[in-house]
Amino acid sequence: MADVMTTEQRSRCMAAIKGKDTNPELIVRKYLFSRGLRFRVQVRKLLGNPDIVLPKYKTVIFVNGCFWHGHEDCRYFRLPKSNVEFWKEKIERNVARDVRNEAELKALGWRIIRVWECEIKTVAQREEYLKHLYDRIVNPTQSYLMETDIDKPSIAAEPESEQSYGNNNHS
Numbered sequence: 001m002a003d004v005m006t007t008e009q010r011s012r013c014m015a016a017i018k019g020k021d022t023n024p025e026l027i028v029r030k031y032l033f034s035r036g037l038r039f040r041v042q043v044r045k046l047l048g049n050p051d052i053v054l055p056k057y058k059t060v061i062f063v064n065g066c067f068w069h070g071h072e073d074c075r076y077f078r079l080p081k082s083n084v085e086f087w088k089e090k091i092e093r094n095v096a097r098d099v100r101n102e103a104e105l106k107a108l109g110w111r112i113i114r115v116w117e118c119e120i121k122t123v124a125q126r127e128e129y130l131k132h133l134y135d136r137i138v139n140p141t142q143s144y145l146m147e148t149d150i151d152k153p154s155i156a157a158e159p160e161s162e163q164s165y166g167n168n169n170h171s
């Protein structure tokens with residue numbers, strides 16, 4: 001068969017391939033998996049539907065898009081020029097919900113790590129960042145822990161067994 005793809009099909013195909021590689025959540029999952037960590041994904045039984053759940057380390061990871069989760073002082077977070085009020089309110093609601101969810105998860109004994117899309121945007125920064133992330137997960141008592149990770153879980157909360165490696169519909 002000759003090359004039958006139209007230009008449009010080809011570009012859609014390339015976009016799909018590219019999208020796969022640049023999906024921040026997949027990048028994190030792939031890396032942690034390659035380092036031997038096993039986890040659950042998109043756990044609906046936990047508040048906020050965490051992207052990655054590592055029961056062994058009592059850790060949940062949220063991989064956040066900078067726009068939807070209103071990453072402060074981030075160059076990738078820019079409100080659209082039209083409907084500013086609408087977007088502003090929407091993002092503020094998302095941020096408030098994230099804060100609430102995190103507080104409740106912490107109260108249940110989970111350690112929360114937030115990964116921002118911009119932190120793994122380029123291949124150059126990605127490698128170092130992911131190594132560091134792995135260390136943060138497996139050595140929770142090390143002094144290089146930052147912000148939210150300092151609170152160590154006091155109560156062990158085991159999520160219900162759920163083997164869903166299905167893909168996401170993350171907003």
Ligand SMILES: [Zn+2]
Nearest residue numbers: 066071074118
């Ligand atoms: Zn960001």
